[in-house]
Amino acid sequence: MPISRRPIVLAAAAALAACTPQPQPVSAPAPAQASAAPASAASVPGRASGGVYDLLIRGGRIVDGTGSPWYRGDVAIRGDRIAAVGLLPGAQARDTIDATGLVIAPGFIDMLGHSEYPLLTNPQAASKITQGITTEITGEVTSVVPVNENTLRELGDSTRARVTWRDLNGYFAKLDSARPAINLATFVTVGSVRRYVMGDADRRATPAELQQMRGLVADAMRQGAMGLSTGMIYTPASFAPTDEITELAKVAGQYGGGYASHIRSEGDRLVEAVNEAIGIGEAAHTWVEIHHLKASGKANWGKMPQAVAAIEAARARGVDVSADQYPYPASGTDLDAIIPNWAHAGGTDSMLARLRDPVMRRRISGELTTGGDWNIGASAGGPSGVMIAGVGEDSLKRYQGMRLSEVAVARHQPVVDALFDLILADRSRTSAIYFSMSEQDIEYAMRQPWVSVGIDAGARRADSTVTEHPHPRAYGSFPRILCHYVRERHVITLEDAIRKFTALPAARVGLADRGVVKAGMFADLTIFDPNTVCDRATFVDPVQTSVGIQHVIVNGVPEIRDARITGQRGGRGLRRGGG
Structure with missing residues (x-):
């Protein structure tokens, strides 16, 4: 029986690239509710000196994002930052949350979303915050820059009318004026850069065109893009040869950005496509992120260990490669993807x-x-x-x-x-x-310490006004992992799941002040009940928010309190290397 649609709120989290933990070995995971010894005083940041805090979260199990065991403590917030973490018995605050029996985690980071346009008209982002997502990284197939008539032509009429910017600075100004509920960072994509210069031509770029594309990538990187991204099964990026992409990735690498890719094949030529992405990053001397790692098609089930082996071999020789996934045995894309390239x-x-x-x-x-x-x-x-x-x-x-x-x-x-x-x-x-996917391959990928989570879905409303029928990943991905893969199936531990949601992706894209519960970090926090958190969205009835997410805080702003959306919005645009 379908469960009625009722917005439930997930919590947001803060992440830190500089505090990236070493990959944690995955042993037989304990249930999410299993206890752990409290951290020693030396391992817990001390209380801040004097003054009244804006918000004090008391008595929770702190899972700090590093992969370390949970410990019991309090978190104090002043403004948009975490001011103190630890046992703070004498602390005073203008507002208090009782987190007894709840987990206090950094806000969850979605490594692959598509909210760059939806946030301009739907800034509440209910489908995101009710999963505990506080930050999204976007820009896969296309990106908000560069902008000209070629790129605008492929947008829908309503989206096209909203594009008033011409560079990334202009987009971030537009985003911040919308006051989004979540933070948003973006890659610049080969698809948009190529379309800007060449339209959708099925040919190699000329030297002059390639030089123009290099300049466009450099412009976006100077204004804070995370790196270069490709959607290799989608036009026009699918028309780009490997060496052309490598040249553009070199530009991103010069600015500290990386190369992310929806790889050229996720089925019959999965391993070859993984190696192509690795080769691009290796030649460009930059890091690599493989989006929604999967083995697609029944004939390819069981190939995940081969794909993982290719990544491990690259990592062993010093190539910085990681990946993300979503926890469902079905993918989602346009129907016209069936049409030959x-x-x-x-x-x-x-x-x-x-x-x-x-x-x-x-x-x-x-x-x-x-x-x-x-x-x-x-x-x-x-x-x-x-x-x-x-x-x-x-x-x-x-x-x-x-x-x-x-x-x-x-x-x-x-x-x-x-x-x-x-x-x-x-x-x-x-x-x-x-x-098109198997559970065995999903679980194999999830066990890898370098795999984070990207839901591959943009922000949506979560009420009766929703008339579409989206993939359930749009509403349930992060709670699904906590419920089915941590608590019920023990595929990974609670601490490692939170690391995959927070510190790992923050480190990947260089968000130095988010992803870890630590004094001085931005106050993005997700607070949930480890015994009840679970997804409700299904393929039959996908517009259902999750349960168990009790409080979500974004840049110090409580956006979910007691499992209800407050209507407050604290998100902002994020640039590479900044908070």
């Missing part, structure tokens, strides 16, 4: 024109079907493994939550025609969920 050349309008042209339509259909064996949704086992998630046209919303095979039956069409016509009718705005 070549048919996307020239952009969305060109792709739609090909689907309307009878000759091109037959050619594409032929590539998607071979002798009766469906290649449509092959990684998901065929059309029955592809669920329609969100659509733009109201007349098509009846298909949300249906499998592609069911849509074909409802429309009295062969699957390939139903696919083409749905993409055309929705002007390529349809998103889909692909059931």
Whole structure:
């Protein structure tokens, strides 16, 4: 039976890159509620001198983000910073939270979100803060910069109208004026840089074009981008050869940024794609982040150990490689990702024109079907493994939550025609969920000490006004790990889960004042009940917030109190190396 939608609030956290712990060995994890010996006085930062604090959190189990065992203590906040951590029996404050029986953790950091535009119109970000997310890193396939007519053309009408900036400084000014609930940092992407210079051309960049792209990457890096990112299965980045990307990654590396990638293959050529990303970072002399590490397609289940071995081999020779994942056996992306890569050349309008042209339509259909064996949704086992998630046209919303095979039956069409016509009718705005991964591979990746969490979903509302049917990861990813993989299945320990949520991603992108519960850090905190925290979002009913997140604080601002959204918003734009 579906559970009614009711906003529940998760807590935010502070992270510190400078305090990155050494990878913790994963032994047989203890349940989340298991006790640990209190930390000694020497290991706990002392109380700050004198004065009244703005907020005092008393009596919680502090899991500080470093991977160390929890200890009991208090956290005092003054302004937007943590002022003291430890046993503070005589401390006075204007406001107090009783954290007895609760875990006090740094605010959770989403290593891959898509909230750069949603935060401008939905700054409350309920789907994020109710998971305990206080900071998001965005910029995967496209980014908010650079901006010209080429990049604007591929945005929806409503999004395009909001773009009043031309550089990253302008975007951050716009973001801060919206007063977002969460902090946001961004990469600059090959997709946007290439589209700015070359449109969606399927060819190698000329020397002059490459030099122009280098300049655009440098501009974004000087204004605080985290690094360079690629979405290698999406146009136009999919048209970029490895050496071209390497040259752009070198620019990011010169400014202390890194190279992040949705790699070129997550299925048949998974290991080769992992090695391509590693090779780019190695040649560019910078760090590498592999987004949503997975082994996609039943034929590729069990390949995760090979992908991990490739990363471990690179790390052994000194290449700084890490990855992130989301805890679900299904991925989510656009429905038109099924269409062959070549048919996307020239952009969305060109792709739609090909689907309307009878000759091109037959050619594409032929590539998607071979002798009766469906290649449509092959990684998901065929059309029955592809669920329609969100659509733009109201007349098509009846298909949300249906499998592609069911849509074909409802429309009295062969699957390939139903696919083409749905993409055309929705002007390529349809998103889909692909059931293509195994739990064994998910757990294997999760056990790796260098794997953090990126939910691959933008901020959404969490009430009855939501009419789309998103992937449940948008509402449940972080609590799902705490519930299913820590408390119930003991895949990792509570302390290591919190490290993966906080200090690990903060260190990865260089957020030096976040990710650890420590005096002097920004006051991003997530406070939750380790015995009840859990996700409720499902593939059938995804718009459901989680339970057990009791308090969330962002830059000292209480955004969730007693599991209720307060309406206050304390987030801000974050730049590389800053807080």
